[in-house]
Amino acid sequence: MEDNSSLVGGQSLRRINERVIIVQILVMIFLCINLLLIMTFFKKECFYKTTRYILFALTLLSDSFLLVMSNIMLIFNHFKVTMPVWLCIIVSVVVILYLAVTPLTLTAMTLERYVAICMPLRHGELCSQSTTVNCILIIHGLSSVPFFVVLSIFFASASLSFYTQYRVCLAEMFILYRWQDDIRAGVYQLYFVLMCITIVFCYVKIMKVAKAASGEQRKSTWKGLRTVILHAFQLLLCLIQLWCPFIETAVLQISFKLFIDVRYINYLTFILAPKCLSPLIYGLRDETFVHALKSYASFGLCKRNSWQK
Known part of the structure; x- marks a missing residue:
């Protein structure tokens, strides 16, 4: 019996270690891609003067930050590292804040596409740099509401001695x-x-504008429509991510082993996967950004070759 239990325990530990290694590889890949895209964004002046690129950079920054923080917490939880509750509260405040930033930014990017296609004459006015800054402030203001609600209720319910306890941060x-x-x-x-x-x-x-359009305008409108559809899919993954804690809490009541498996699947599917869709939607589908990315990634060789031709 002892041999069998030790064998099962060893297999479980090896499987958990394999999962942690897989997550580390994926996180490093996504962070490298995001870092390359962020550096490309700051290399060209037109990018940080255009609303959709600014919002794109905001999603990259918030996603990268979330990847780093969630990965650190994953490692801490894996090795059962405890910390004071008050420190866990500070970390959780920032994480909960940026969990909502990406879905709200995606919604704002969809609205920007709506204005560009359906209200082209007012696009310059409604999507100026000052308006974009105000939009980012509104996004962070709305993102702060969930953690404010959660922590306000927690502070009203928890005793003072609870904050000095050492626990695994969950x-x-x-x-x-x-x-x-x-x-x-x-x-x-x-x-x-x-x-x-x-x-x-x-x-x-x-869709209404796309059906009524013709020629180049029709082509541009349908491209914008496909972008909105991709945004909707990415937003769906982000919003399901907000439901993951409720699913995991319910599963925890059934089985702790099942809880670990479900949490791992949720992390890969609804936290890591949406983080690689932002580069796909704007980084690789936007011609201007792709040209700048190729030039930067190849240290300017693409640009020199185009001049020689």
Whole structure:
């Protein structure tokens, strides 16, 4: 019996270690891609003066930050590293904030495409640099609402001695009562509904313009429509990510082993996967950005070859 249990334990430990290694490889790949795209963004002046590129850079920065923080927390949880509750609160505040930044930024990018296609004469006015800065502030303001709600309820319920305890930092630590989980779910579901309504509204309006357009305008409009569809898919993954804690909490009541498996699948599918879709949507589908990226990635060789031709 002892041999069998040790064998099973060894296999489980090896499987967990393999999972951690796989995550580290994926995180490094995505971070390198994001870093290359961010550096390309700052290399050309037209990028940081255009709304859609600024919002694109914001998603890259927030996604990269989330990748780093979630990876650190994954390693800490894997090795059962404890920390003071007050420190865990600070870390969690930042993570919860940026969990909402990417979906809201994607919604703002969809609205920008709606204005560019359906209101082209007002695009310069509505999508100026000052408007973009205000938009980013609004995005961060809206993103702060979920963590403000969660932490306000937690502070009202937790005793003072709880903050000095040392624990493994988990999101479930802030849910002391079932009703707190229900309020958190309500806030995220409200965000989910509002963002879905925005995406559907933009899609329907752009579809109408696409059907009425002709020639080059029709081609450009359909390209914008495909971008909105890709945004919708990426947004869906991000919004499902907001539901993951509720799914994991329910699974935890059934089996801890199943909880570990579900959390790992959720992390790969709904946290890592959406982070690689941003480069696909704007980094690789935008011709201007692709040319700048090729020139930067090849240390200017592409640009020299084009001059020689």
